Amino acid sequence: MERVARPGRQLRDAGSILGWISDPRRWLAFTTLVLLAGVGWTLRSSVPAGATTGGLTSSPRVGFTAPDFTLELLGGGQVSLSELRGQAVVVNLWASWCPPCRAEMPALQRVYEANRARGLEILAVNTTFQDTQAGAAAFVREFGLTFPIPLDRTGEVSRSYLLRALPTTFFIDRGGVIRKVVLGGPMSETTIQTTLEEVLRED
Amino acid sequence: MFPILQIGPLALRLPGLFLLLGVWLGTSLIDREAPRHKVSGAALNNLVLYGLIAGIVGARVAYALRYLQIYAQDPLSFFSLNPSTLAPNEGILIALIVILVLGQRQHLPLWPSLDALTPSLAPFAILVGVAHLSNGDAFGAPTSVPWAIELWGAQRHPTQIYEILLAGLAFLGVWRLRRMPAFPGFLFLAWLAMAAGSRLFLEAFRGDSIIAFGSLRAAQPASLAVLAGALVGLHLRARGALAPGSTVDQAEKAV
Numbered sequence: 001m002e003r004v005a006r007p008g009r010q011l012r013d014a015g016s017i018l019g020w021i022s023d024p025r026r027w028l029a030f031t032t033l034v035l036l037a038g039v040g041w042t043l044r045s046s047v048p049a050g051a052t053t054g055g056l057t058s059s060p061r062v063g064f065t066a067p068d069f070t071l072e073l074l075g076g077g078q079v080s081l082s083e084l085r086g087q088a089v090v091v092n093l094w095a096s097w098c099p100p101c102r103a104e105m106p107a108l109q110r111v112y113e114a115n116r117a118r119g120l121e122i123l124a125v126n127t128t129f130q131d132t133q134a135g136a137a138a139f140v141r142e143f144g145l146t147f148p149i150p151l152d153r154t155g156e157v158s159r160s161y162l163l164r165a166l167p168t169t170f171f172i173d174r175g176g177v178i179r180k181v182v183l184g185g186p187m188s189e190t191t192i193q194t195t196l197e198e199v200l201r202e203d
Numbered sequence: 204m205f206p207i208l209q210i211g212p213l214a215l216r217l218p219g220l221f222l223l224l225g226v227w228l229g230t231s232l233i234d235r236e237a238p239r240h241k242v243s244g245a246a247l248n249n250l251v252l253y254g255l256i257a258g259i260v261g262a263r264v265a266y267a268l269r270y271l272q273i274y275a276q277d278p279l280s281f282f283s284l285n286p287s288t289l290a291p292n293e294g295i296l297i298a299l300i301v302i303l304v305l306g307q308r309q310h311l312p313l314w315p316s317l318d319a320l321t322p323s324l325a326p327f328a329i330l331v332g333v334a335h336l337s338n339g340d341a342f343g344a345p346t347s348v349p350w351a352i353e354l355w356g357a358q359r360h361p362t363q364i365y366e367i368l369l370a371g372l373a374f375l376g377v378w379r380l381r382r383m384p385a386f387p388g389f390l391f392l393a394w395l396a397m398a399a400g401s402r403l404f405l406e407a408f409r410g411d412s413i414i415a416f417g418s419l420r421a422a423q424p425a426s427l428a429v430l431a432g433a434l435v436g437l438h439l440r441a442r443g444a445l446a447p448g449s450t451v452d453q454a455e456k457a458v
Contacts, residue, residue: 017383018385019445022441022442022444027437027438031431035427041407041423042403042419042420042427045420046418047414048418050414052410052412064355183216188283189280191283194273
C-alpha cells in the first residue's frame with residue numbers, strides 16, 4: 001500500500017536500479033566480482049570423480065548399493081542378495097492380499113522366463129510379517145511362480161528397504177547398485193522389461 | 204522422508220502432489236501479474252497448460268522411442284500411468300519448445316511474458332525443494348555439522364532445506380521487485396540470476412553431484428554460465444531501456 005501511495009519513490013528506485021545496471025563500469029565491476037566469487041566457490045567445492053553418489057554406502061535408493069539380506073526361502077533353503085553379484089537382480093516386495101501385487105506377478109514371471117538366460121534373477125520377497133506363509137504358498141501355486149520367494153518374517157528387510165507401499169520393486173545391476181525403484185504398481189510387462197534393459201545392459 | 208501418504212486405502216505420492224501444488228500456486232498468480240506486464244493472463248495460463256501436457260506426453264514418447272521394439276509388442280502400455288517410464292529431460296525440452304512455438308504463434312511478447320511468469324516460477328521452485336525433501340532426492344553430502352539429517356545411510360547436509368530457504372529468498376526478492384517499474388525482462392533476469400546463484404552455492408553441499416571436467420560439479424559451471432548470461436542480459440536490456448525515446452527514459456524525465 002505504501003509503495004502504491006508514493007509513486008515518486010517507486011520511480012526514483014527504478015531510476016537508481018536502472019542507472020546502476022546500465023552503468024557499464026559499475027555493472028562490469030559487479031559482474032566480474034560475482035563471477036570471480038562463483039569461480040572461486042566452484043573450484044573450492046570440487047571433488048574427485050566418484051566421491052559424490054552413494055557408492056559403497058548401502059541404502060534403498062538409486063545410485064546406492066542395495067542393502068544386503070539373508071532370508072529363508074518358501075519351500076526351504078535360504079538366499080543372500082550379496083551372493084547374486086554379477087547378475088541383474090529384481091527385488092520385489094509383495095503380499096498375497098495386495099491387489100496390485102496380484103496384478104503384476106504374472107508379468108514378472110513372464111519377464112523372468114524371457115531374461116533368465118541374460119543373467120536375470122528375481123527375488124520376490126514376501127512381507128510375511130504382514131501376510132501368512134500359507135497365503136504366500138497358495139499365491140505362488142496360483143500364478144506358477146518359478147523364481148525364489150524369500151520370506152521376510154520379522155519385517156527387518158522391509159524396514160531396511162524403507163517399504164512404504166506394496167508392491168515396491170528395486171532393479172539392481174550386476175555390481176549390486178540400485179538403478180531404479182518403482183513404488184507401487186501394478187507394473188506392466190513393458191514397464192518391467194524396459195526398466196530391466198537399463199540394468200541388463202551394464203555388463 | 205515421506206514419499207507416500209497413506210490415507211486408508213489411498214496411497215498418495217507426496218512429491219507429485221507438491222509439484223502439482225507448485226503449479227497451482229504458480230498459475231494462480233498469473234492472472235494477477237499478467238496485466239502489470241500488459242500480457243493476456245488467459246493466454247499465459249493456456250501456454251503453461253499446453254507446456255505441461257506436451258512435457259508429459261513428450262516424456263513418454265521419448266521413453267517409448269528408446270524401447271520401440273518392446274512397446275511395439277504392447278502398444279497400450281504407452282498409456283500406462285507409471286511415472287517411472289518417462290524420459291524427464293526430453294520431456295522438459297519438448298515442453299520448452301512447445302511453449303516457445305505456441306508463444307510465438309500467439310504473438311506473446313517474450314520479455315513481458317517471462318516477467319509475468321516470474322512470480323509463478325519463484326514459488327514453484329520452493330515446492331520443488333519441498334518435493335525433494337519428501338522423497339529424499341537432491342540429497343546432501345555426508346557431514347558432521349550439528350544440523351545434519353540422517354538420510355540414505357549417513358548424516359548429511361539438509362540440502363533440500365537449504366534449497367527451500369534459498370528459493371524462498373529468491374521469491375521474496377521477486378515479490379519486492381515485481382512492482383518496480385523497470386524494463387521488460389528485468390524481473391525474469393533478476394530471478395534467473397538469483398536462482399543460478401543459489402544453485403551454484405548449494406551444489407557444493409550436494410551428495411549426488413555429477414562430476415565433469417575432472418573434478419568439477421557439472422551443475423556449477425552450468426550455473427555460472429546462466430548467471431553470467433543473466434547479468435549481461437540485465438545490463439544490455441537496461442541500456443536499451445534508457446536509450447532516448449524509450450518509455451522508462453520518459454518516466455525518469457517525469458520524476
